[in-house]
Amino acid sequence: MKTLTTRYLMACAAIGAATGVLLIPAYFVSFAISAAVPLAYAAIAGVWFLGPVVALAVLRRPGAAVLTMFLAGIINIASPAGPSAIITNLMVGGALELGFLITLYRIWRPWLFFLTGALFQVYYAISAYAYFNIDDMTTAAQVAFFVLLFASAAIFTQLGLIIAKRLTAAGVARGIAPAPVPAAR
Amino acid sequence: MSDSIRSLRSYNPVVKTLAPVPAMIVVALSRDLWTPAVIGTIALLLLLIGGGLRGRTLLWVVAGPPLLVALLTVSFGIWTDPALVDETTALLTIGPFTLWSGALHTGLATGLRVAAVLLLGLIVGLTTDGPDLVRSMIAHLRVPYRIGYAGFAAMRFVPRFQRDLEIIRLAHRVRGVSGGRGPVTTLRRYGGYAVPLLAGAMRHGDRVSLAMEARGFGADRTRTERRQVPLRSRDAVLAALLIALCFVPHLPGALG
Numbered sequence: 001m002k003t004l005t006t007r008y009l010m011a012c013a014a015i016g017a018a019t020g021v022l023l024i025p026a027y028f029v030s031f032a033i034s035a036a037v038p039l040a041y042a043a044i045a046g047v048w049f050l051g052p053v054v055a056l057a058v059l060r061r062p063g064a065a066v067l068t069m070f071l072a073g074i075i076n077i078a079s080p081a082g083p084s085a086i087i088t089n090l091m092v093g094g095a096l097e098l099g100f101l102i103t104l105y106r107i108w109r110p111w112l113f114f115l116t117g118a119l120f121q122v123y124y125a126i127s128a129y130a131y132f133n134i135d136d137m138t139t140a141a142q143v144a145f146f147v148l149l150f151a152s153a154a155i156f157t158q159l160g161l162i163i164a165k166r167l168t169a170a171g172v173a174r175g176i177a178p179a180p181v182p183a184a185r
Numbered sequence: 186m187s188d189s190i191r192s193l194r195s196y197n198p199v200v201k202t203l204a205p206v207p208a209m210i211v212v213a214l215s216r217d218l219w220t221p222a223v224i225g226t227i228a229l230l231l232l233l234i235g236g237g238l239r240g241r242t243l244l245w246v247v248a249g250p251p252l253l254v255a256l257l258t259v260s261f262g263i264w265t266d267p268a269l270v271d272e273t274t275a276l277l278t279i280g281p282f283t284l285w286s287g288a289l290h291t292g293l294a295t296g297l298r299v300a301a302v303l304l305l306g307l308i309v310g311l312t313t314d315g316p317d318l319v320r321s322m323i324a325h326l327r328v329p330y331r332i333g334y335a336g337f338a339a340m341r342f343v344p345r346f347q348r349d350l351e352i353i354r355l356a357h358r359v360r361g362v363s364g365g366r367g368p369v370t371t372l373r374r375y376g377g378y379a380v381p382l383l384a385g386a387m388r389h390g391d392r393v394s395l396a397m398e399a400r401g402f403g404a405d406r407t408r409t410e411r412r413q414v415p416l417r418s419r420d421a422v423l424a425a426l427l428i429a430l431c432f433v434p435h436l437p438g439a440l441g
Contacts, residue, residue, distance in 0.1 A: 004329075004331060004332075005394075006398050006403055007390070007391055009331060009394070010390030010391065010394040010397075011387050011390050011391070012335060013335040013336070013338040013342060013390060014339075014342060014383070015383065015386070015387070016339045017339040017340075017342035017343055017386065018342075018346065018382065018386060020343070021343055021346060031299070031303060054383070058387075067332070067335070070332075071335055071336055071339040072339075074319060074336045074339060074340065075339060075340060077202075077313065077315060077318060084209060084302065085306075086202065127213075136261075136291050159376075163379055163380060163383065166380045167383055170380070170384045172383075172384050172387040172388060172391075173387070
């Protein structure tokens with residue numbers, strides 16, 4: 001509890017609220033377009049990465065992604081995804097956190113964000129396989145599905161890192177994020 | 186808040202959130218038509234009987250799922266690999282494209298699956314308000330109240346965001362930041378709102394946390410609530426019903 005200061009919690013609430021607002025239309029759109037074009041679903045799957053990437057990159061503290069996505073999930077209850085929104089969000093947040101947990105929260109370099117994101121997409125692709133009957137699609141559609149999935153993950157991770165860099169430059173996380181270690185930069 | 190036993194609003198929010206999850210997993214992994222169709226229909230009936238839906242929401246809940254199923258049936262009819270279904274009946278041939286009945290079957294199953302998961306999610310989505318869910322999480326799921334209160338704060342941040350966004354938009358416009366029309370420019374313009382919006386929100390969060398701590402928030406291990414969200418025997422009944430939906434795939438076998 002000592003590391004869970006009120007200020008840190010409120011910072012997560014701020015990023016979480018923004019993520020939640022962003023994800024409500026994303027859940028609506030994903031239900032609508034997954035109906036018409038399953039490939040477009042893969043293209044927007046990366047939107048879910050934006051919140052946790054920003055939270056982790058700005059706050060650089062254990063639990064930032066999980067907390068942020070949990071709070072975003074509470075806001076997403078109003079979307080058609082309902083309770084699965086909290087679970088989806090926690091899954092994404094937890095997965096992005098894993099890479100940093102394994103490295104004991106010592107590495108905050110961009111490659112770890114991309115690597116963790118890509119690994120999660122592998123897992124996600126497997127679960128989407130059953131849900132969307134992807135193995136029944138034509139080979140071209142299957143290839144396109146995976147290319148779009150990984151491309152959208154990479155693009156939104158990059159976008160999140162850019163936003164995080166600018167937020168850090170604005171100085172909002174001063175006192176929350178640990179001071180950067182000179183040797184690691 | 187209606188307290189009638191027939192109203193889904195009177196049930197515990199955490200129960201409504203967690204109890205449909207096993208059925209959702211069963212539906213998501215199913216491949217037949219029977220499972221999602223039955224579970225989806227039961228969820229729809231629950232919503233219609235207990236949801237107290239009105240107006241546009243009611244219209245969407247009734248008309249949305251069939252539309253979704255129809256859309257997915259047709260679109261998957263196009264996306265499905267013809268090699269897998271070419272022993273089934275060909276329904277329609279347009280140039281090089283043939284619509285196979287097997288492809289439509291796959292599409293129908295997928296559509297029913299998506300619609301059933303959606304309807305199960307709407308049970309909580311349409312009948313719960315956020316603060317009650319958080320209160321119930323603190324009381325019944327033992328979520329630390331500090332994290333729960335961060336949830337309250339996040340909900341309160343949302344209307345503030347909308348106001349902030351309007352101010353930032355006006356400020357950008359006054360300085361002539363908007364660079365023309367078109368989807369790409371619009372997207373770039375919204376990207377420009379993201380950083381000031383988030384920075385403002387985090388600074389607001391700092392001030393809120395100071396105000397909360399100044400009032401002694403987090404000083405004690407527990408915190409009492411003015412409003413209690415009940416957990417009653419009716420919630421156990423609802424949970425049992427929703428979890429029992431997992432056995433729907435075995436029903437045709439049991440019935441012979």
